[in-house]
Amino acid sequence: MAAAPVTDRLLDQFVTALTRRKASCEVVARADAARAGARWIADRGVVRAVLADDPVIQGIGLPDALRAAGVDPIMWPTSLGRREQLGLEGPDDVCGVTAPALAVAERGTVVLEAAPGHGRAIDVASRHHLAVLPADRIVETLGEALARTYAPGRAAPSAVSLVSGPSRSSDIEKISTLGAHGALTEHVIIVL
Numbered sequence: 001m002a003a004a005p006v007t008d009r010l011l012d013q014f015v016t017a018l019t020r021r022k023a024s025c026e027v028v029a030r031a032d033a034a035r036a037g038a039r040w041i042a043d044r045g046v047v048r049a050v051l052a053d054d055p056v057i058q059g060i061g062l063p064d065a066l067r068a069a070g071v072d073p074i075m076w077p078t079s080l081g082r083r084e085q086l087g088l089e090g091p092d093d094v095c096g097v098t099a100p101a102l103a104v105a106e107r108g109t110v111v112l113e114a115a116p117g118h119g120r121a122i123d124v125a126s127r128h129h130l131a132v133l134p135a136d137r138i139v140e141t142l143g144e145a146l147a148r149t150y151a152p153g154r155a156a157p158s159a160v161s162l163v164s165g166p167s168r169s170s171d172i173e174k175i176s177t178l179g180a181h182g183a184l185t186e187h188v189i190i191v192l
Helices: 008-020 030-043 055-060 062-068 142-149
Strands: 024-028 048-051 072-075 094-098 102-104 109-113 128-134 160-163 168-170 176-178 185-191
Touching (some): 008 024, 024 030, 030 055, 055 128, 062 072, 102 142, 109 128, 109 142
Parallel strands (some): 024 185, 048 094, 094 128
Antiparallel strands (some): 102 109, 109 160
């Protein structure tokens, strides 16, 4: 479901919107993607990463790069119990690694589709979220992303998550809290 080649304008629009939403990102060549992802994860003190079993993640060699950085890569579906996935048992700092089906430039949003190798909770059950995004999956509008996701004749995913930065919530006094209902940090590696 690849989009047309990404333009500089579309890429800049996505990066600007993403960083406005308190996420971080970097644009890298394919040859540097695994090293960049492993470095970002290791720099957070993460010792375990739960990775979507996706050709994008496997194709850049991220599991091997994580092992080399001292991070234990666990492929989804995992045998870890929910308490371990949530960091309630075992290491506290766990990173979920996803490969978005699409991304929305105008909103800085990644579109995650549930699939057998891409669990619904990978991005929310961990303290950190790393998304490995091929640049050609960036589209301009949410309408375009949803039209592709739910295109006639295409089997709809069982769940779709629209992730726009770290999880945040505000209480009645408007005090914002990051990581309230999901990842405390989000980083997107945009692969050219």
